Amino acid sequence: MEPKDIEAGLAIRRKVMGEQHVNKRQTSTDKYTLQQQELVNGFSWGQIWTRPQLTLKERSLVTLAFICAADRMDELSGHIRGALNNGATPDEIVEVFVQGAVYCGFPSSNTAVRRCVEVFKEIGVLT
Numbered sequence: 694m695e696p697k698d699i700e701a702g703l704a705i706r707r708k709v710m711g712e713q714h715v716n717k718r719q720t721s722t723d724k725y726t727l728q729q730q731e732l733v734n735g736f737s738w739g740q741i742w743t744r745p746q747l748t749l750k751e752r753s754l755v756t757l758a759f760i761c762a763a764d765r766m767d768e769l770s771g772h773i774r775g776a777l778n779n780g781a782t783p784d785e786i787v788e789v790f791v792q793g794a795v796y797c798g799f800p801s802s803n804t805a806v807r808r809c810v811e812v813f814k815e816i817g818v819l820t
Contacts, residue, residue, distance in 0.1 A: 694731060694735035699731060699739055702743070703738070709738075756776075758793060
């Protein structure tokens with residue numbers, strides 16, 4: 694992994710996910726977690742999220758669809774916030790999960806919509 698990829702990855706990750714989220718992930722000092730963060734920052738964020746073929750908003754919406762499809766709800770709240778940071782509207786985000794009901798199943802879709810409501814309430818876009 695090139696240092697430039699890690700630096701670029703951290704910058705885009707902070708832009709998308711926010712300082713608080715990234716700082717929380719970067720606080721561990723054990724060698725295994727640090728190694729994992731280097732991979733996440735350098736590869737996922739530094740080599741993939743920086744590609745110009747999709748906008749950050751499009752990447753966020755696609756990521757939400759993939760998270761729903763893989764039923765990886767532990768990653769969902771952060772990426773909902775990231776999608777909002779990238780200009781996606783709450784309606785667009787929920788629509789990804791509504792369509793996901795057809796392709797991923799209602800259990801994943803239902804959980805994703807519930808998680809949206811929680812995040813939207815936390816940040817004040819839904820009362």
